[in-house]
Amino acid sequence: MSNYGRKHSSSKGRGKDRNEYAAFLLCKPVHSAMASMSAIYNLVTSNKATMSNLNGSNLRQVIGQVSSLKLNANAVPRECYFQLRSKQDANGNWYKEVEMGIEGDGNDALLRNFGVDVKKVYPVWLVKEGDEFTYPKHRGVEVTPPEWEEKGLSQKVIRVVYPVEMNDGKIEYMIAERESVKGNLFAHVRNNLLNETFGLLGTKKDKSGKVVPRTRYDATDEEKAIAEKKNEILKALLGCKTIEDMLACEVAKPYMSAAWLDTSESMIVRKMRNNAIKKHPKDLNAIAKQSLMQMDETYQQTQEEIAENANTEDFPVEPEVAETVEDPKMADKPEKVETEVVENDNDLPDFMK
Numbered sequence: 016m017s018n019y020g021r022k023h024s025s026s027k028g029r030g031k032d033r034n035e036y037a038a039f040l041l042c043k044p045v046h047s048a049m050a051s052m053s054a055i056y057n058l059v060t061s062n063k064a065t066m067s068n069l070n071g072s073n074l075r076q077v078i079g080q081v082s083s084l085k086l087n088a089n090a091v092p093r094e095c096y097f098q099l100r101s102k103q104d105a106n107g108n109w110y111k112e113v114e115m116g117i118e119g120d121g122n123d124a125l126l127r128n129f130g131v132d133v134k135k136v137y138p139v140w141l142v143k144e145g146d147e148f149t150y151p152k153h154r155g156v157e158v159t160p161p162e163w164e165e166k167g168l169s170q171k172v173i174r175v176v177y178p179v180e181m182n183d184g185k186i187e188y189m190i191a192e193r194e195s196v197k198g199n200l201f202a203h204v205r206n207n208l209l210n211e212t213f214g215l216l217g218t219k220k221d222k223s224g225k226v227v228p229r230t231r232y233d234a235t236d237e238e239k240a241i242a243e244k245k246n247e248i249l250k251a252l253l254g255c256k257t258i259e260d261m262l263a264c265e266v267a268k269p270y271m272s273a274a275w276l277d278t279s280e281s282m283i284v285r286k287m288r289n290n291a292i293k294k295h296p297k298d299l300n301a302i303a304k305q306s307l308m309q310m311d312e313t314y315q316q317t318q319e320e321i322a323e324n325a326n327t328e329d330f331p332v333e334p335e336v337a338e339t340v341e342d343p344k345m346a347d348k349p350e351k352v353e354t355e356v357v358e359n360d361n362d363l364p365d366f367m368k
Contacts, residue, residue, distance in 0.1 A: 086121050
């Protein structure tokens with residue numbers, strides 16, 4: 016073959032490769048959406064529900080969330096999951112909605128895809144009790160890398176470390192301690208207590224005349240014991256020295272999800288991983304930012320309170336990278352909301368901030 020022929024052939028091949036790669040990039044959201052629809056269909060059929068009973072706009076919103084955040088519903092380990100949630104409309108009728116949650120590996124994907132100046136996220140270090148670990152040292156702007164020597168003496172993870180390569184070639188080490196998870200569990204219980212009335216409010220008739228349970232908004236001065244009871248539970252949690260003590264707190268246990276109680280160690284590791292990377296700034300596009308906001312429980316609760324108590328314009332709430340509940344078992348219990356409040360409240364004690 017002549018030089019011209021070889022060049023022509025090579026150029027044609029490169030053009031074909033570029034076209035195929037461009038097609039692949041365009042298809043990525045399609046693959047993500049298809050994987051999401053398959054996972055949602057399996058969820059609905061396994062729960063003896065039918066697709067016709069689900070809200071179409073809700074399904075479009077959830078699939079749009081997965082696609083805009085570039086998450087893979089088929090990834091192993093999982094990056095996201097889906098669950099059915101029971102909700103009540105203005106007339107007191109219950110219906111089902113699909114909700115999407117982000118797993119620990121999904122937060123890794125968000126850091127890779129949207130982290131500001133992030134070039135590469137290295138596999139996480141799981142430092143266990145008994146391992147030898149030396150923290151990074153700073154001398155001016157220079158950083159001495161941490162050192163970790165595995166000993167294999169325990170399966171209890173006491174800290175996680177993410178080595179992250181930045182665009183300028185520097186390596187940052189994002190570290191979270193086991194102690195930080197106390198704040199996650201405190202916020203989880205406090206959020207599940209949000210609408211708890213301890214059976215003190217009885218029932219009322221809604222606008223259509225149907226008898227429905229009274230909510231915290233119906234409480235009278237004589238029923239303020241509800242707030243006192245909640246404070247007792249939270250005070251008991253604050254008195255716990257370790258995350259293990261908090262998990263063993265009898266008065267708070269009824270307000271902890273099965274994921275915290277049945278698989279506590281894996282849940283603690285998941286939360287440490289989230290805590291290590293969630294504070295790194297993310298450069299989100301408008302659609303991805305809106306998706307995270309829609310998933311943020313603080314934002315949702317704010318909108319519900321505004322809708323119920325005032326006729327005012329929407330109050331925008333900026334969410335952190337979503338921290339979600341990894342417990343589909345609790346999803347069908349409408350009286351409890353498992354998604355955690357973001358842990359930057361001024362109400363939190365210093366050790367949980």
